[in-house]
Amino acid sequence: MAFEKFRRKASSKMRDYQRRTSAAPTPSWMQGRYGSDHLGRLLLVLSLVCIVLSLFPRLWLLSLVGLVILSICYWRMFSKRTDKRYQENMRYLRATAGIRRRVRKARKRHADRKVYRYVRCPECRKEMRVPKGKGTVRIVCPACKSEFTTKS
Ligand SMILES: [Zn+2]
Numbered sequence: 001m002a003f004e005k006f007r008r009k010a011s012s013k014m015r016d017y018q019r020r021t022s023a024a025p026t027p028s029w030m031q032g033r034y035g036s037d038h039l040g041r042l043l044l045v046l047s048l049v050c051i052v053l054s055l056f057p058r059l060w061l062l063s064l065v066g067l068v069i070l071s072i073c074y075w076r077m078f079s080k081r082t083d084k085r086y087q088e089n090m091r092y093l094r095a096t097a098g099i100r101r102r103v104r105k106a107r108k109r110h111a112d113r114k115v116y117r118y119v120r121c122p123e124c125r126k127e128m129r130v131p132k133g134k135g136t137v138r139i140v141c142p143a144c145k146s147e148f149t150t151k152s
Pocket of ligand 1: 122126141
């Protein structure tokens with residue numbers, strides 16, 4: 001049947017794709033376990049920071065804190081309650097959405113600091129960017145339509 005043929009071909013293509021992209025197959029002992037996520041990576045970084053700081057003489061207690069955090073990190077990775085772990089991660093992402101947005105913005109500003117200058121509308125405080133090196137420019141705020149001039 002044509003469909004059977006198509007399916008066989010598609011699945012062999014899929015195998016080729018997996019081989020090419022060297023997507024490591026999930027090992028059997030990891031099957032059904034949760035694995036890594038954003039919260040997991042944060043815990044890992046926190047535990048490493050604690051362990052490094054614990055090398056300072058007065059901060060040795062931090063090595064215990066780091067080990068506890070690392071244990072939580074691994075316990076989450078090997079957990080089979082994937083729904084609960086997923087919910088934890090979502091709570092973490094929601095709670096830190098504002099901070100992560102600000103970090104993203106700061107990175108972007110830094111990346112194009114040579115090409116753009118960031119200014120605020122004097123009327124509505126909306127932030128916008130203007131190309132650098134164009135002398136004095138007249139700007140119409142896209143939000144409130146008020147006009148102002150600024151150096152670029
Ligand atoms: Zn405005």
